[in-house]
Amino acid sequence: MKKSLKRLHARTLVSVVALALAAHVWAVEPFTVRDIRIEGLQRVEPGTVFASLPFRVGEQYTDEKGTAAIRALFGLGLFNDVRLEVAGNVLVVVVEERPTVAGVDFAGTREFDRDTLVKALREIGLAEGRPYDQALADRAAQELKRQYISRSLYGAEVVTTVTPIERNRVNLTFTVTEGEPARIRDIRIVGNQAFSDATLRDLLEVDTGGFLSWYTKSDRYSRVKLNASLEALRSYYLQRGFLEFRIDSTQVAIAPDKQDISITINITEGDRFVVSGVRLDGNYLGQEDEFKSLVTIRPGEPYNADQVAETIKAMTDYFGNFGYAFAQVEARPEIDRASNRVQLVLAAEPSRRAYVRRINISGNVRTRDEVIRREFRQLESSWYDSDRIRRSRDRIDRLGFFRDINIETVEVPGAPDQVDLNVAVVEKPTGSLQLTAGFSSAEKLGLGFTIRQENAFGSGNYLSLDLNTSKYNRTVAFTTIDPYFTADGVSRALEAYYRRSRPYEDQGGNYSLATMGGALRFGVPFTEVDTVYFGVGVESTEIDPGTNIPAAYLDYASRFGYRSTAVPLTLSWSRDDRDSALVPTRGRLQRLTGELGALADTRYWRTSYQIQQYLPIARDYTLAFNGEVGWGDGLGDRPFPVFKNFYAGGLGSVRGFQQGTLGPRDVTGASIGGAKKLVLNGELLTPFPGAGSDRTLRLYGFADVGNVFGDRDRVELSSLRASVGIGLAWISPLGPLRLAYAQPVRTEPGDRIQKLQFQIGTSF
Template sequence: MNLYRRLILSFGLMVVACGARAGEFVVQDIQVDGLQRISAGTVFNYLPVQVGSSVSEQEYPEIIRALFKTGFFSDVSLERKGSVLVVTVIERPAISEVRITGNEDISTDDLKKALAEVGLVEGRVFDRSLLDKVEQELLRQYYSRGRYAVRIDSQVRPLERNRVAITIEISEGAVASIGQINIVGNQAFSDKELLGLLQSSTTGWLSFFSKDDQYSKQKLAADIETLRSFYLDRGYLKFNVDSTQVSITPDKKDVYITINITEGEPYTIEDILLTGNFGDVPESDLRKLITIEAGETFSRAKMAETTKKLSERLGEDGYAFANINTVPQVNDETRKVTLNFMVDPGQRVYARRINFQGNIKTQDDVLRRELRQAEGAWVSTKDLDRSKTRLQRLEYLESVSAETPAVPGTNDQVDVNYTVVERPSGSLMFGIGYGQDSGLLLNASVTQNNFLGTGNQMSVVLNRADYGENYSIFYNNPYFTPDGVSRGFRLYYRNIDASQINTADYVLNNYGVQVSFGFPLNEFDTLVLLPGYDHVTIDTTTGTPVEIFDYIDQNGDTFNEFKLDATWARDTRDRVVFPTSGSLNQISTELAVPGSDAEYYKLNYRGVMYYPFARWLTWSLSTDIGYGDGYGNTDGLPFFENFYAGGLRSVRGYKANTLGPRYSDNEPSGGAFKTVASTQLILPVPFLEKSENVRTAVFFDVGNVFATPSDFDANELRYSVGIAGLWLSPLGPIAVSVAAPFNDKPDDETEVFQFSFGVPFN
């Protein structure tokens, strides 16, 4: 019986072995059918079988899976023809074209870059599942921008040679507006106070410019951080945002936001510690930078500001990579915090070399003289920042970037590399302009702000307008001495018909020369002295007022003036053109020295300040006050030196030069005392993402001119409000304002719309 069983088992094993061998064969050749674009070599590279290998039918699924993983094929089958392995494939189509339509909020280039990252790009193999993922990603992106009504429609059109054209049609829909924002859980602060902190808001009168009523996920995340910072700056260390709910109306036009918070209790400062290594910086210098005191409410902002000041102070003495760790030790029972500022200065770092790149025309020493960081000296973060700012203020540089790479093989040296982009510094211009103040303006000029790459300034200007002629030659060397003392000169000739600029009917003819010397007093203050000579001739007409005839009878119609002018200015603005922060304070004097035919002086103060409220909003406040008088042999300020007000560069909404006292013939006479002020909210330009050369503002102007300071009367000040626009166009500067005077008198000459083209702003 046992022998019989053994015979049956052996026979079964032989049958199984014979079956396995029946499906196995040695591959003498491999044939690939169905290829159109993909080469047979590519298939062979992915096949786990080679000629000479033994293959059985049980291995077919593994071979098929290997080819499917390539993503090239939509179907793969195997069969045997004798000793030949036949691979039959159906290729996926290739993407011949990807076309996107209907997108405005996201640019086509940005969308195509995103598609390329996931493989949906021309020339690649088309996978329908990939297109579905792309549609979902596009929806996600548009949802994050508040466009919940967006529709994505993808169409795949077959082409010859197994290709497809993909069209993605996007209907963006309107951005969902914020219908309401609710904050739940606040007790210490009112809803109004907290909502006023947020970028997101319901629709208001500035929403057209700020877009604050348009919902976006990123903006909401920033608002949550704003709330967190607000509470942490007021001592609420345990503040927490528990949840945020965003719901949208069925028509997908309005969004309702609910923010649930837990305030906790405020904490106070118990003690302040300063520990660690201070390097060569006196501890007293660091301690006086800590303005936080025991007993006051904890503030994360003050803590961060103190950390920044400590780091900057260490950076001034060469510890460019100092590390300040602020460790708050919190006692939850007493709700008190001990702050420990732990200082690790690291090694002092030196500047090995300072290099410039990109200055094709400008000489290296012209840029190097603006630097406050020296080679071989400690790397001072303060000097590095100031050096970059001084370079950025050069009119012939468009942009400046700085890098401080470490010197290979050292741990205490860096190179300072400045990369600059030059802008065209010279121009030969023939142009036509028009201004309501100046009339038709024909001009020809040769200007060089960087003459031969030396940084010197030179210009020859020939202007002819309805009001007369103006010709000048100007040259200035800003570094006449290595210490930054400047020297320049100006020759000029003017022949002005005063009646054409809304003043009395007479002709002013003058020519002269002026030399300038500029002395830098420090990083921000400059004193400029301008001695010169001015020859003035007054020509009258039949329409000249009797007061001017009387003046000429007493003083003559020709004046030789020897002048000494001076200007002190403190300029901390971030830019000279279209600044957004900083201030300019300027006091200037104009003196006709004793011995001149007319002895007089003029004083003028001009101040302007810029306060950035937000990335898109800047507030500016400016004032311009002037006073003049005669002395010695001259009684009062000569009439041709009077101050005037009104116009595009003064009190807008009133015709240029028409405010203030008048002659007996009712023509404006100007006065010896001028006071003008303006405040502006500088707003983003609608429909323009980048507006470096354009500025719009809502303004409020006030001012007037008076015969003398004793004649000043606040009731005689004129006011106006309006909107202004400035554009540095390729053809010349354009200024426009629409103003509404609201306390004008019957004799005032108002002008709602004012503009100029081709006339400088200042």
């Protein structure tokens, strides 16, 4: 088949060459076309041919028109051969169609999945249903090789097999011999004097291999990774005063066997400069003092390009607050080479004021436009305000619906005082299956899961069904939240739940505690970051005594009955100015909640306060703190209900201890919680080795302290439990996953230890 196709290709070339000679070799006297017939069509529609002919029935035919017709039909790319024949006044168009690609298959491909390769070939024009062309098949083979070279598989070979089938179709099979990937065996940096080779090589995203290379593939050459490495190298020098640092050249050498790669980077460090001063120049709108306060460049310290970039960005953003969307601030260095000092002149040109014409949103395939637009604080037809745009972006990010958000300012052609904001979002799956698991000698393996949809039907509403199938703790809970129950942002939450807990098997009891109820809560936003919640609920709690019931439960039931009804009224406040709800790196979250039960036979008050603080200590490192305090008591002559107790221990609390087992114990050994709670957590989040700046996969070290106390117990620091450990945080397709290995460092006899814990869908 290959030979026959090559003959067809040759015939095509002969036909094309013949076009130039047609007028001289097969000259036909002009005539009026009485009819046009087409012969040889199989799949191509006759209308496609007729539309390409420069003449119609009843018009005059000439050799020039015939030559143009043949050229146009060949230009369609559908035919291997085209001839024009004349029978009287009838013109016959004889064509030979190109074969059509019936199927594309791959053999020997392990590095790529089939869909990736099919997409790559489709982009160059080779796909099922399209005409076959040998030149296109050759391009496809080269494209496959390019794909493999991008993965450092320089020895990959591609063989194309063409198999003819019925109805003038062909199947294409690309057989790939991948070979072994080329490894980086040597990296040399030439020209460095101020810093050692080892220090500079640690900055690069490519290396000669390590214990995690099987996962990171950092020893495989990639032009993208090399460019990122060069930028990291340049940034390192420019942060340390080397104002004139440059990378002269980069050589990448591949061994003859295509298995080893050597990289040589030639640099010129230049002299190190110290900042002697900073001067403002240009138009600062008469607010020089405000702009000076934004300068982070410190005289007397080495020149730092990051500080310069940070200052320029802060200034342009500040100009944007006044509507100057096109403001430019340029840092001009005035170098004194005799003393190796540099004075920076910050020249500003605010340009013209602008207002926003339109806000265009793209990328939201599932999420409705209104869900994004209602978070915008920058309005259309109002003055451009960079602070409002930044807050709008943070609010959209805090929704948790998108993997990436980019807002671009675009000038409106012909309107120098107008801009459009193009908002591009990349959606992520918002439905999740939340899993929890733990193993202990008492409960063995405990499992639970939550089906959650944070963006139900693209409306921004939250739906959740929580099921726990544990032998000892069973839960069914349904929750729905409408964040914009009213147009001005008042939210409404509805909750219905049923929970039943039983003692551990090794405690020899079969009593249970069952709670059924529902709640309605409204959230009223008072500022951009402050929301106050008002709620009311109804719940019924039943104590089933069974055997070996804790004395605290039995005492409460004997005094107030085995069934208790409560009508809790809740009032809470939340302030959230974090940069992201999913992967925060800066900002603070605070929650203050008060609960009052005074309208039924259960009478109590209960309050809690939580604060989370995120501090960026470097570009990819974040320090996080969490603190929780809870307190409750009974009203009048009634004690604090035992089934309203606080609990601590486990993920989200004090890691290294079994979930909810800290605090007071009954004489039976059961953990019954307490009316007072204190938990403190600290975490240092770092990049996962080899993952670069990917915030969705991080390592963290942590220290936890906390406990719960009875209503008559004093809160004593000496009674706090503590643990330290390491963990992994991953934004998985099922939701945020956190795996922790903790070593308790302060324990008491009887504490239930659980060193390894994981959960999907929790923080701290």
